[in-house]
Amino acid sequence: MKVMSYTSEEPTHMDNDQARGVAGRVAIGKNDGANHFCMRVFEVAPGGYTPKHAHDWEHEIFIHAGEGEVFGNGDWNPVMGGDVVFVPPGEEHQLRNTGETTFVFACLIPSGIPEL
Amino acid sequence: MKVMSYTSEEPTHMDNDQARGVAGRVAIGKNDGANHFCMRVFEVAPGGYTPKHAHDWEHEIFIHAGEGEVFGNGDWNPVMGGDVVFVPPGEEHQLRNTGETTFVFACLIPSGIPEL
Numbered sequence: 169m170k171v172m173s174y175t176s177e178e179p180t181h182m183d184n185d186q187a188r189g190v191a192g193r194v195a196i197g198k199n200d201g202a203n204h205f206c207m208r209v210f211e212v213a214p215g216g217y218t219p220k221h222a223h224d225w226e227h228e229i230f231i232h233a234g235e236g237e238v239f240g241n242g243d244w245n246p247v248m249g250g251d252v253v254f255v256p257p258g259e260e261h262q263l264r265n266t267g268e269t270t271f272v273f274a275c276l277i278p279s280g281i282p283e284l
Numbered sequence: 285m286k287v288m289s290y291t292s293e294e295p296t297h298m299d300n301d302q303a304r305g306v307a308g309r310v311a312i313g314k315n316d317g318a319n320h321f322c323m324r325v326f327e328v329a330p331g332g333y334t335p336k337h338a339h340d341w342e343h344e345i346f347i348h349a350g351e352g353e354v355f356g357n358g359d360w361n362p363v364m365g366g367d368v369v370f371v372p373p374g375e376e377h378q379l380r381n382t383g384e385t386t387f388v389f390a391c392l393i394p395s396g397i398p399e400l
Contacts, residue, residue, distance in 0.1 A: 169370065233366075245287045254286040
């Protein structure tokens with residue numbers, strides 16, 4: 169069994185044309201023997217956002233902390249701690265921090281694609 | 285895209301010889317078109333606990349709120365919001381609330397087994 173804070177992992181920072189203020193970590197993945205799906209945890213700084221994109225695999229997202237919005241179904245949807253988001257394969261999506269604290273969410277993907 | 289609070293789903297309550305004070309919900313599952321893995325969210329009341337058991341599939345757990353402990357590796361391990369737990373297939377495990385507020389965690393399993 170692996171038990172740890174997600175912050176124990178070294179973050180990968182994303183600051184470019186597509187994403188701003190994002191720190192991503194693989195919390196549970198193939199290196200742990202997780203062979204079916206992978207848990208990543210993302211922190212988005214105030215004013216930050218993830219890329220707006222679509223891909224062939226789904227996301228299952230659990231919002232942990234902070235305030236943000238998820239783009240989907242043609243609009244921005246407000247989310248906060250305790251909210252869940254299912255992004256089906258092929259659907260365009262993006263998350264952004266609309267609050268003044270760090271926006272934190274777990275985002276899970278199937279195995280077999282890049283984990284981060 | 286599905287966006288909601290996990291509390292929007294009707295809970296299934298577990299109070300028996302094996303579990304105490306547990307409310308479980310399928311937040312994202314096969315009814316949403318999630319074909320690879322399933323997100324359940326559990327609330328455990330103060331003094332409550334999940335069953336101590338083992339099974340052939342893994343758990344990927346994200347602790348959201350409250351204070352608790354996870355049994356694994358032969359001992360009880362304290363956990364709080366932002367902690368993650370990977371329970372490999374076959375490993376005995378149990379979670380319990382050791383605090384005075386509701387202990388909340390997302391627990392994901394592969395598809396193809398009962399979702400709750």
